[in-house]
Amino acid sequence: MDEKTRMKMEARARIVKAMAHPSRLFIVDELAKGELCVCKLTEMVGADMSTVSKHLAILREAGIIQSEKQGTKVMYKLRVPCVLNFFSCVESVILANVNEQVEMLK
Amino acid sequence: MDEKTRMKMEARARIVKAMAHPSRLFIVDELAKGELCVCKLTEMVGADMSTVSKHLAILREAGIIQSEKQGTKVMYKLRVPCVLNFFSCVESVILANVNEQVEMLK
């Protein structure tokens, strides 16, 4: 793997790693439906607000979501719409895994 | 996040986490072009063979790739073709990030 390729893969990994957590995947899924404040997301995720805030920072730094201050609230929304195709691929892997388990039971 | 949703997100996270590493993204990228043995991938990645073997095990356990023994060699290949769309989304995030940096320089 040459230097150029290595840097390209590291750039990709930064994006993928930002999504590699159940709470962050949930957040992305919810933000795909519309923008939400940290308070609402905290309630939905069910963790400490500081934890959710850090998850949001990770997604924002990766460029997956963006924030905007509205009064005392900070609203977050998806920055790149294609994340949904991303999920459809992940789902198809899950489906393939389940199908394989079904085959093994036969 | 209810129990059912939490399990769904954990299932997604297992797949995404399996890809969340530069070497593993490189491996997936190369396997998209055709099947390869561990020895060839080790040479291409440029790490210890034991390290590459562990990366391959992580991808295989997630259901992203599959292996097949051919003589003394173990050939690996992609199990789910959609991983390429996956990348195209990652690339569009990278592109959006770069564009933003360009805007900030203006």
Add this chain to the structure above:
DNA sequence: TAACTACTTGGCTATTTTGCCAAATAACCA
């Protein structure tokens, strides 16, 4: 200005992930 709501950040511990070496396993060949 003080109190309040909404967030973010610092700090700390627990857990997970990485990557190397060494050792074990497996198929093939002399």
Add this chain to the structure above:
DNA sequence: TGGTTATTTGGCAAAATAGCCAAGTAGTTA
């Protein structure tokens, strides 16, 4: 059988990640 190649596994230390609490910041409202 013994040696060789290809690969996996165990073990370990270093690095990265996660999540909570406490403390700090920033608008808002009384």
